[in-house]
Amino acid sequence: MKTLMPALPQRALLRHGARIAAALALALAASACARLAAVDSNALWKIVDLRCVPSQQATGTPGQCTFVDLNKRYAILKDIVGRSQHLLIPTDRITGIESPLVLAPHAQDYWVDAWDSRTYVEKTVKRSLPDNQLSLEINSQYRRSQNQLHIHIDCMRADISEALARHAKDSPDEWRWETLDGNRYRIMRVSSLAGADNPFRIVARDNQGAAAMAMQTILVTGAGPSADKDGWLIVNSGIDVDNGSGSAEGLQDHACRVANAP
Numbered sequence: 001m002k003t004l005m006p007a008l009p010q011r012a013l014l015r016h017g018a019r020i021a022a023a024l025a026l027a028l029a030a031s032a033c034a035r036l037a038a039v040d041s042n043a044l045w046k047i048v049d050l051r052c053v054p055s056q057q058a059t060g061t062p063g064q065c066t067f068v069d070l071n072k073r074y075a076i077l078k079d080i081v082g083r084s085q086h087l088l089i090p091t092d093r094i095t096g097i098e099s100p101l102v103l104a105p106h107a108q109d110y111w112v113d114a115w116d117s118r119t120y121v122e123k124t125v126k127r128s129l130p131d132n133q134l135s136l137e138i139n140s141q142y143r144r145s146q147n148q149l150h151i152h153i154d155c156m157r158a159d160i161s162e163a164l165a166r167h168a169k170d171s172p173d174e175w176r177w178e179t180l181d182g183n184r185y186r187i188m189r190v191s192s193l194a195g196a197d198n199p200f201r202i203v204a205r206d207n208q209g210a211a212a213m214a215m216q217t218i219l220v221t222g223a224g225p226s227a228d229k230d231g232w233l234i235v236n237s238g239i240d241v242d243n244g245s246g247s248a249e250g251l252q253d254h255a256c257r258v259a260n261a262p
Contacts, residue, residue, distance in 0.1 A: 045148035048075045048089050066120055073108060076117050076153075082254025084124040085154040088114040088136075094149040098141050098214035102149070102200045111136060111193040111200070111220060114151040115227070121153055125259035131222025131230070132161050132168075133258045140246035141214035142239055152249055155256035156221055167233055168223045183245040185237040189223050192232075199234045207238070215239045219248035 040046070047064055052075045055063030062068040066086065067076040073092055079085040088110060094101050101107060118134045137152040163180055170176060170189040177186050190197045199218050207213050215238040224230025239246040 041145060041147045044077070044087070044089055044146045044150055045093065047077065048091055048148070049093075052077070053091050067117070069113070072113060074110060074113055076120060078120075078124075079152070079254075082154060082256070084121045084256045084259070085152060085252075085254050086117065086120045086124075088117055088151040088153060090149055095147050096141055096144060096149050096214075097138050097200070097216055097218070098210045099149065100210060103204055107198075107200075109194045109198055110149070110151060111198060114153055115193055115220070115232075118153055121155065121256070125155075125256050127259055129155065129258060130225035131227040132156070132164070132224055133158075133222075135219055135221040135252050137219045137248050137252055138217065139249060140217045140239060143217065143245075143247035143249075152252060154252045154254055155258050157251055157253045158258050158261075160251045161221070161258075164221065164223075164233055164235070168230060170223075172231065179243070180235070181250055182243070183237060184241055184243040185219075185235050185245070185248070188234045188236075189231050190234060193220065199236075202234055203236050212238075212240075215246060217246050217248045219251055 052063045052065035052068050053070070055061055056068040056070060062075065065075045065077045068091070070091070073090060075089050075091055077087045077089055079087050090108070090110065102110070114136045121134060122128055133156050135154060135156045160180055163178070164187070167176060167187050167189060170187070172189050172191055175186040175188050177184060188202065190202070193199065199220055203216050203218055204213055207216055217237055219235040221233050221235070222230060223233050235248055235251070237244040237248065
């Protein structure tokens with residue numbers, strides 16, 4: 001003989017059904033975004049422009065994004081790849097590092113905004129990290145899957161942080177060459193990420209024009225535990241450099257193993 005479960009009141013059934021529907025909607029949205037990103041090079045732009053910004057404007061909440069700043073015109077989105085990786089994405093249509101818009105006279109200092117947003121990485125791993133264990137990165141036009149500018153915000157690989165430590169006291173505003181993970185990069189210590197020290201502007205000094213900038217990759221990390229005191233390191237390479245690279249993303253650690261260190 002079957003044991004019958006007691007009947008739920010109608011209101012409880014409705015609430016239960018609503019919770020199931022909401023959970024299914026979230027799951028479908030997540031899987032849809034994953035599929036979208038895999039096949040559509042404009043996926044990030046569509047998420048920000050069609051979902052996050054309208055939600056922020058209508059409800060004051062960022063929708064699918066983690067954060068939207070309508071005044072500074074950027075969004076922060078948790079990447080589907082990795083434990084703690086977040087992306088800064090402009091809310092204006094900007095294709096990538098090669099766009100002249102990143103060098104316009106009154107362009108937003110996206111690197112400053114991305115650096116300030118490293119706190120989302122720390123919130124995800126539930127601990128504070130020294131600035132030389134955190135990083136920002138942008139890929140070249142030829143090493144990216146998305147045609148909307150996005151800066152990767154995540155942890156650094158421990159071995160790369162150790163290799164870069166020798167540059168912590170470099171004289172500012174001078175390039176020095178280093179081999180990291182088998183590729184050649186040049187490294188400059190700066191005291192700011194804004195204005196003339198904006199990494200886009202620094203790299204563009206000797207990579208003038210969209211074609212030259214399209215080949216560049218940039219990574220930014222703290223020169224020491226406190227970037228406010230120690231400054232930042234700009235790490236740059238290009239596919240036109242002997243043993244160069246169009247992506248520095250491999251220097252990041254999307255598993256954020258440094259957060260597990262004692």
